[in-house]
Amino acid sequence: MHYAYEETHTLDERCYTHFSLSPEILMEHAGLALASAVKKKLTCKKNALFICGSGNNGADGMVAARLLHGKFNVALYLPSQVKSPLAQLQLERAKKLGVPIVETLIDADVYVDALFGSGLNRPLESVTCKLLEALNTQKGYKIACDIPSGILNDLTLSSTIFHAHETIVMGALKLCLLNDTLKDAVGKIRVASLGITRKAYEVPSPFFVLQKKDLKLPFRTQKNSNKGSFGHVAILQGTKEGAAHLAGIGAFHFGAGLVSLIGEKIKKLPVYLMHTPTLPKNASVILAGMGLEMPFDATWVKHLLLSNDLPLVIDASLCHHELIVELLNSQKPLVLTPHPKEFSSILSFTCKEKIRVEEIQSNRFFYAKQFSEIFPHVVLVLKGANTIIAHKGELFINTYGTPSLAKGGSGDVLAGMIGALIAQGYSLKDAAIHASLAHALVSKKLTCNNFALTPLDICKGLKCL
Known part of the structure; x- marks a missing residue:
């Protein structure tokens, strides 16, 4: 750095x-x-x-x-x-x-x-x-x-x-x-x-610029191990189930031992992803928000997320819902992965003031730092051309992002990758930093046309980092 x-x-x-x-x-x-x-x-x-x-x-x-x-x-x-x-x-x-x-x-x-x-x-x-x-x-x-x-x-x-x-x-x-x-x-x-x-x-x-050499991949050095040794990622599946699938595939490709999707069972599911109607007993982390189309059963979602002591990775739709205030106030270990529009919604709930996306983009460092100081138990991953990971007033800036990542589903994969590292024992801050780095470096490493990169390409590219 x-x-x-x-x-x-x-x-x-x-x-x-x-x-x-x-x-x-x-x-x-x-x-x-x-x-x-x-x-x-x-x-x-x-x-x-x-x-x-x-x-x-x-x-x-x-x-x-x-x-x-x-x-x-x-x-x-x-x-x-x-x-x-x-x-x-x-x-x-x-x-x-x-x-x-x-x-x-x-x-x-x-x-x-x-x-x-x-x-x-x-x-x-x-x-x-x-x-x-x-x-x-x-x-x-x-x-x-x-x-x-x-x-x-x-x-x-x-x-x-x-x-x-x-x-x-x-x-x-x-x-x-x-x-x-x-x-x-x-x-x-x-x-x-x-x-x-x-x-x-x-x-x-308090401001750090990440380098390629900072990346620490979840290599498996313990020989006496099994799938349970590498954690269990539980993902809340919304009505737009493709988003949860991409998060699950990202988590599995980034080293999670087990990945389960919570919700209604559907027919087309990758063979290595499991389905469960309720939270698995051995879950290590919960991911929620991706593909969760509103309106949804907020009472059930709240119970799923807050009736345990598991860390959370929150993305997408939940950033636009008032439930985000209860999640922040719960003091649970939490990673937020909003893009600027989602961050604008979060700020409107927490600051009681509407801050336009344009203003956030012009003052990204100020708003990210301020938010991380107000909520020191939260790791903020503010996505963008230069993604910011903010925690306790410190900002870690990832400059390796490319336009090829500007596609629906890329953020779902990133959320899954963060969850995978948390499940494998990384701290929330380290999980956000190293997943963000790996996510961006894959996009630079792949040799396909930059307009053709898909979220699945990111998952596959993790094998070659």
Whole structure:
């Protein structure tokens, strides 16, 4: 895992006070990292244009242009007067070295956005929006310095944002880059060292970005075992029984020893899934909500879920039902797996205030963190382009999701996978983290067209992780 931060200014200040590193030293390393990224996209016949702002982000771009000048064809474009002392110094150095400065936006093979970075504290003016729109229409490769221009330092967004193929973020990951709404704007994210190791630069944070190497699969190491050793997942089957079937298949493929569907018996059921009209005595975890079409017998469902001490995984329809309040207040171990619309319903029940999906998507980290602090016994899995697992004020962010997962049934499989890990002894938080990682990594690993991936493909792909 890597830390992420709402702001990194305090980390820079720490470098100045704790390690006696000057702002100029950090800037030179930032420019070196940016130059290295640009260099990979250049040849002797290609050119790069650095669009530099008036502050220190613009100065980073000037350093990079200076480092590349002489070997590569680079130029500076300065749409506004340079103001910060360091930017003025770096511009003077670039001029003395002969780095070309152009008066208008020119065609280039590589465009570098060094306008604002994380220092933007006001909405963009119309002239700047027009510049970003013009840059976004250019065919060249686009690199953002620190963060794409148009993202304000309070994590809100301007109406226009620079769309980068690659973002070179300085020092440490910025939380704003991981917002769902920016998935198509930030491109590949690479963290640049600023003269000290990342470990030395960073301090503990409640925000974590998951890595592939964090995944812990439920490999079976105990030789003296039987099906009961790996838990029993019980799934409440609704009228749309296909959703429960997919959850059951996901649970079985992810290591659960037994999987039972609770409800009316139907004819077409995979041979390895069992049916039961009531809760199995040896159940390890209960899954409910998927395929549970309203109206349903709320009294029976409430009794099934609350008349025992088993952990719960709640999804889909139950997020839209007032029973969710009783489940949350019961203090039972609980994993919630809503998509944003379902989370909006949950918040309306718990906060007595309707929060629109658009507002949730713009402030996903805030709402997820706040909810996890109000309900510390709950693990929230807020699904999205970058899925958030929230628990006790800590957020674990899974950036590996792909558009191929945007299909009905994918979430049912994920719920089943979480239930399987709980049944096998994982903590609720760990079950959510590792099931989410496996779910996303399968979608990246499978080689079929991304529009053709099915929920069953996810289950089958678990064999090859």
